[in-house]
Amino acid sequence: MNRRRTALVRQAPFLLSLAAGAVLWEIVGRNTNAAFMAPLSETLVRMVQLTLSGELPREALSSAALFATGLGLAIVVGMPFGLLLARVKWLREALDIYIMVLYATPLVALIPFILSIFGFGFWPKVLVVFLFAVFPILYNTIEGARSIKPELIEVARSYRSREWALWREVMVPYTLPFTMTGIRQAIGRALVGMVAAEFFLSATGLGQLIMTATQNFDTAAVFSAVLLIVAAGMILMRLGVALEARFAKWRG
Amino acid sequence: MAISSTLATPRRALFVGPTVLRIVAGIVILAAWEIVVRLFAPSYVATPSGVAAAFPSVVVSAPFLVALGQTLGAVAEGLAIAIVCGTVIGLMMGRSALGERLLRHYINACYAMPMLVVLPLFSLWFGYTGAARLATIVFAAIFSIIVSVADGARSVPKDYLEVAHSFRAGRMCMLFEIVLPASMPYFLAGLRLAGGRALIGAVVAEFFTAIGGLGYFILFNSRTFHHDEAFVAVLFLAAFGVAVDVLINWSTRRFLPWYRRDDKAE
Numbered sequence: 264m265n266r267r268r269t270a271l272v273r274q275a276p277f278l279l280s281l282a283a284g285a286v287l288w289e290i291v292g293r294n295t296n297a298a299f300m301a302p303l304s305e306t307l308v309r310m311v312q313l314t315l316s317g318e319l320p321r322e323a324l325s326s327a328a329l330f331a332t333g334l335g336l337a338i339v340v341g342m343p344f345g346l347l348l349a350r351v352k353w354l355r356e357a358l359d360i361y362i363m364v365l366y367a368t369p370l371v372a373l374i375p376f377i378l379s380i381f382g383f384g385f386w387p388k389v390l391v392v393f394l395f396a397v398f399p400i401l402y403n404t405i406e407g408a409r410s411i412k413p414e415l416i417e418v419a420r421s422y423r424s425r426e427w428a429l430w431r432e433v434m435v436p437y438t439l440p441f442t443m444t445g446i447r448q449a450i451g452r453a454l455v456g457m458v459a460a461e462f463f464l465s466a467t468g469l470g471q472l473i474m475t476a477t478q479n480f481d482t483a484a485v486f487s488a489v490l491l492i493v494a495a496g497m498i499l500m501r502l503g504v505a506l507e508a509r510f511a512k513w514r515g
Numbered sequence: 516m517a518i519s520s521t522l523a524t525p526r527r528a529l530f531v532g533p534t535v536l537r538i539v540a541g542i543v544i545l546a547a548w549e550i551v552v553r554l555f556a557p558s559y560v561a562t563p564s565g566v567a568a569a570f571p572s573v574v575v576s577a578p579f580l581v582a583l584g585q586t587l588g589a590v591a592e593g594l595a596i597a598i599v600c601g602t603v604i605g606l607m608m609g610r611s612a613l614g615e616r617l618l619r620h621y622i623n624a625c626y627a628m629p630m631l632v633v634l635p636l637f638s639l640w641f642g643y644t645g646a647a648r649l650a651t652i653v654f655a656a657i658f659s660i661i662v663s664v665a666d667g668a669r670s671v672p673k674d675y676l677e678v679a680h681s682f683r684a685g686r687m688c689m690l691f692e693i694v695l696p697a698s699m700p701y702f703l704a705g706l707r708l709a710g711g712r713a714l715i716g717a718v719v720a721e722f723f724t725a726i727g728g729l730g731y732f733i734l735f736n737s738r739t740f741h742h743d744e745a746f747v748a749v750l751f752l753a754a755f756g757v758a759v760d761v762l763i764n765w766s767t768r769r770f771l772p773w774y775r776r777d778d779k780a781e
Binding site: 276277279280281284298299300353356357358360361363364365367368369371372373374375376378379380451454455457458459462463473474476477480482485488489492493496497499500 | 533536537539540541544556557559560561613616617618619620621623624627628629630631632633634635636638639640711714715718719722723729730733734737738740742745746748749752753756757759760
């Protein structure tokens with residue numbers, strides 16, 4: 264009883280701020296032109312409408328397919344390639360600076376090129392998501408590999424460890440926590456890539472919903488889609504942090 | 516074969532230095548790009564030779580210089596706003612439990628949100644003008660600063676504050692003399708992220724609203740099939756991205772030598 268009360272007291276500011284935010288949104292929304300800002304109540308009603316009409320779930324699924332394909336490819340390509348670079352020193356030294364440069368480059372700038380070379384299909388958009396997501400994975404895997412103590416490999420070698428065993432027992436366990444950090448960053452970037460692809464290549468999914476709704480001054484629908492993306496982003500971010508924490512214990 | 520190619524054997528590393536390897540790799544990459552494009556792609560697609568040929572005339576051309584100035588000016592202005600506001604909010608969250616509980620969820624939500632989704636709204640609110648771009652840049656940059664300043668302010672060792680307190684330091688004095696300097700490394704790490712995000716914000720805002728700048732320069736030239744010219748602007752953007760990284764790493768080492776870099780970056 265007592266404990267429940269203190270928990271409530273501790274949660275009070277959070278709940279208060281949530282309520283205050285909702286009230287503020289409602290007030291601002293009601294006192295602004297509906298074309299610019301929809302109040303919270305209207306947004307929620309619109310959200311239910313869009314869900315019942317099947318439009319919101321359909322577009323969300325289309326976006327999710329794009330996100331998952333791009334991120335999945337980035338992991339499938341980024342992880343083995345990162346580990347290969349981790350193992351083969353000369354290859355790593357040859358390529359690391361280019362990977363760093365691409366990691367720091369605002370890759371959105373490449374979207375107009377991708378559009379005019381590859382056109383409007385599904386795969387050009389996957390390419391955008393992939394490009395956004397793959398470099399954090401590569402970069403962090405290489406960072407991890409660089410921090411492997413040479414002693415570890417020397418000890419393994421002096422016990423006549425085979426190449427396969429060396430990978431399984433030293434390389435992968437040591438680099439994996441860093442790769443997970445990369446995947447966590449990649450999740451956020453892939454989400455940005457998804458929206459960018461849907462805005463600037465062919466309009467599909469939630470991006471298209473937002474664009475058409477903006478053109479029709481249907482701000483309630485815009486906010487519905489934005490809220491959905493924010494919620495998805497936060498859940499995915501949590502997932503990424505949990506994944507990272509799960510493997511962080513391995514860090515030597 | 517497998518065992519002979521093991522890593523960390525100095526023999527191999529000394530055989531050719533890393534610099535040589537990097538240059539060779541660069542040449543291989545550029546050559547592959549050139550060959551693939553010439554064999555398989557339409558003739559308007561950018562090639563290294565084409566970009567190199569276009570480079571000298573583009574960098575002195577008036578449209579490019581104007582676009583460069585517009586984008587960099589907007590990024591600098593937006594970053595300045597984000598730094599000032601972000602530091603204030605971050606300190607509030609880091610030094611006061613109430614501020615933290617009131618704001619944390621909003622900040623986290625905005626930080627996790629792909630900043631692009633606000634573009635249509637901003638273009639609606641601010642019109643297709645520079646103000647929409649500025650708002651996008653601030654929005655893109657501010658949250659990483661808030662989060663890292665708050666982290667930094669929270670991590671100030673208690674001993675410092677207790678010592679200052681026992682010397683009867685005032686609140687303001689503690690804030691400016693202890694909390695701010697102690698959270699500097701975190702701030703710089705946040706600024707590094709913010710710089711990259713601000714640049715992306717500027718480019719996407721220009722794509723979306725078609726106001727003048729490097730993003731629009733790229734869009735316009737690639738749509739009119741001047742890929743080589745457009746790519747010069749991409750090179751500049753890449754250079755800025757790298758420059759921000761290098762500058763912040765350097766200033767962390769130079770001005771905060773007591774701080775040991777960790778992997779807190781993102």
